[in-house]
Amino acid sequence: MLWSVPLLPLLVAPGIYWLGRHGSNNQGSDKNSGRALLGLVGAATAIVTSLIAGLAILGDWSGVYRWSSQIVLLVGMTPVSAVFAIVVPLIALPIILYSVYHESEPGGGAASTGQAPARLVALLAAFVGAMELLVLAEDLVTLLIAWELVGACSWALIAHEWRETGNLRDAARAFLVTRFGDLGLYIAAAAAYAGTGSFAFADLTQLDGWLLNVFIAGAVLAAAAKSAQVPFSPWLFAAMSGPTPVSALLHAATMVAAGIYLVIRLHAEMSAVAWFGPVAIALGLTTALAGGVVACLQGHAKKLLAASTSAQYGLMWLAVGAGFPGVALVHFVTHAFMKSALFLAAGIAERHVGSYSLDAMRLGRLLPGIAAATMVASLALAGVVPLSAAWSKEEIITAAGHQASWLAVIAVIAGGLSALYATRFQLLAFGRGSRGGTRTAPSPPGHTRMEAAALYLLSAGTLVLSLLWWPGVGNSLADLLSIRLPPTRPWELIVSLLLVALGIVLGVWALRREVSDSSRQRARRAELAEWFGLPALAQQGVGTVMAFSHGLARFDDRVVDAGIHASARFGAWLATLGDRRGEGWFDGATSQLAKGVDWMGQWARQAHTGQTHHYYTGIAAGLAAILIILGTGALL
Structure with a gap:
């Protein structure tokens, strides 16, 4: 039953998009009715999600899905996840209503004249579902799935107005910075499985030693990047290219909140190391x-x-x-x-x-x-x-x-x-x-x-x-x-x-x-206001990495590729040589070998005369040779 909390907004999101595209394309008063309908459905999705989460808290719901013999997806309700599960849709409710009337589809002009933001509202609903799955996850695989969904939705939301200059670049920048931090969560999951044979949060108490330290380090990296802590903080400025409702939801209760949720939820395990x-x-x-x-x-x-x-x-x-x-x-x-x-x-x-x-x-x-x-x-x-x-x-x-x-x-x-x-x-x-x-x-x-x-x-x-x-x-x-x-x-x-x-x-x-x-x-003041020049420093670092990458690419072109081309040319030369002279050489060698075998056969056949005294003579000669060899060995 608990799966219904994240699945509801995730499954409704495509329907919201379809409804918005087909219900708000008309002009005049019908267009305003389409916006109202889109806002009603979006708000209802947030309200119902919050109500189901409340019922899940009262009923102590849980959910299990066995993916394989080794991977079991778990969702559960703890006091921490209960707070997040209620707050996320509550915050999303007014933001969705705001976005319906404040924003338009990309290229549609001002909100008063453009089409209703069907894609934006659908993505906001999906974002809520992804965040609900994240806070309800009771194992690292489910957490990673939700973590990836949150990152993908955030990229799409930041780049919503993709026709605007620089928006796609800023969305990619925010995505890549948080993706770098996400590697820590994969490392943490690997350490947990290596130490316990399980991805479940309940089994993390069995983790100790260096694997525990690796797990906590990876989780801290992922959480710090997501919650925009130094030195990852500047990615939030890139995220400002997204529409205002995206910034409100992203920074209030979802994307940035995922990092602090992780350290709150796993505080008991993390505090085990000094x-x-x-x-x-x-x-x-x-x-x-x-x-x-x-x-x-x-x-x-x-x-x-x-x-x-x-x-x-x-x-x-x-x-x-x-x-x-x-x-x-x-x-x-x-x-x-x-x-x-x-x-x-x-x-x-x-x-x-x-x-x-x-x-x-x-x-x-x-x-x-x-x-x-x-x-x-x-x-x-x-x-x-x-x-x-x-x-x-x-x-x-x-x-x-x-x-x-x-x-x-x-x-x-x-x-x-x-x-x-x-x-x-x-x-x-x-x-x-x-x-x-x-x-x-x-x-x-x-x-x-x-x-x-x-x-x-x-x-x-x-x-x-x-x-x-x-x-x-x-x-x-x-x-x-x-x-x-x-x-x-x-x-x-x-x-x-x-x-x-x-x-x-x-x-x-x-x-x-x-x-x-x-x-x-x-x-x-403006220079200091851009995180003390940290983005520019990061850009220089990126430039250095890119220059090094270009150098490696040139080395690959000039040395590695040259070696491959030389090997290809040598192979072609061998093939040409074999085509022109090799066939004669191989045929001649085969003929000579056959002649030699024939001669040896003729020579060996001469010994088979059929006369008994010839065989006795051969036997006597062999015995004499053996006696000579034995006598020589004794003398030595």
Whole structure:
């Protein structure tokens, strides 16, 4: 029965595509009806998937499929997978509705005039199914199948607008970076099978020694690449070539979330080695700080949010490394709602000004309702009490302090950076300045209402999750999910809130200073905002590899191929020689051999005279020869 959770959206996706292509190709009012039908089916798919997942949790469903005598595919429901299985379709629901009215088929023009995005909605549904399979997997083979499906869907979604210059290149770049990390998961699966003879998660407790270390190293590589941790973080910028709904789902609850899910789900096995905790903490803190700085310098709305995603997932890695995977799980939920809302808000702003440049926006006066809903999510990202993400962020800081006080201090600084870039995003995108808001006409009212409704739903989810601050709610949730929360220390909370306030003040100050920056300062800021030049360095590395590859290709052409051609020419020469002279030589040699055999036969036949005295003479001569040989040997 549990197989129905991932299979439903995966099997419905082709039907959504067919329905969208045949139901929304008409013009006029029929076209809007087609969009409505597409949105209804897409939303229903997400709702039914969430309901079935809820029934699976209540009924403790599981699933087994025997592929072969050695490979058995398993799906099951744990507290971690249950949270992901519910959150993924819940986040996808408003995003699918938003995409129906915000996007069009590639080449179709603006959403108001083009065809409904049937392929996009179908891919989003398939993406949800692939992610559901990933979080329900109870063995490494099923996990790898889902991992590959998630990667393939992400490539197709990022390259959705494939006619746009550079989109296919960016999709390939994001795909290749994550594929490099995926190799780690294959290595981990091989190590698990070599050590236990099984791919099941339940048998990983039997793994030990160097195979356990190999398994954990491979899993960490795959998870770090997927969740965009340093040095893999820049692939998220390439992924920004995808449509806004893709960015919202990709960075909120699916693609990037797959990495942190893996380390949360396998935390018990990974924490068996001493080096996992320090590595996870180092990765998380480095990414949280670097991503925070990059977000503070970014002038592109979606890239700012992408850098923020890396930073927030870095905080989740910190919690896992500190020994509190449940805290990371809660922060995943709060982050999913607020970050998807911010991405949708960025898409609405871009529709109005025709650009993702934050300098061109300031739409607070034109879109007061959108600005208010975005502010809820921005304040949550900043960590302002009593919003949802503030609670989970404070739990992460407490978890870091449980390991060492200096870790808590660094986590507090990362939280201050969050407040700074969240303030900057809100004021630049939806501040009440004089810039932006008048460059293009607003979207048609119907479309704007549906896009706004999706944003309002996600912001409302952020507000509902703020109940975590209510006394006893957080602890009750922890008991329900069987997770452990670290004991709160007052000084950590006080210092954290002070840094949040300081970050907001610095955000306002930095925004005012940006206006008077020189072109040289802006260029320097833009250079640092591209992950400190890491993509350019990676490009140089790729260039070096390509140059080496070209050198090997030239060596192959000039040396290896030359040897092959020389061998071919030598073979042809031997064939020609055999054709011209070899036949005569072989025939002559055969004739001479036959003559020699005939002569020897004639000579041997002469001894057979038929006369008895000739045979006796031969026998006597043979005996004499034997006696002479024996006598000679005795004398010697």
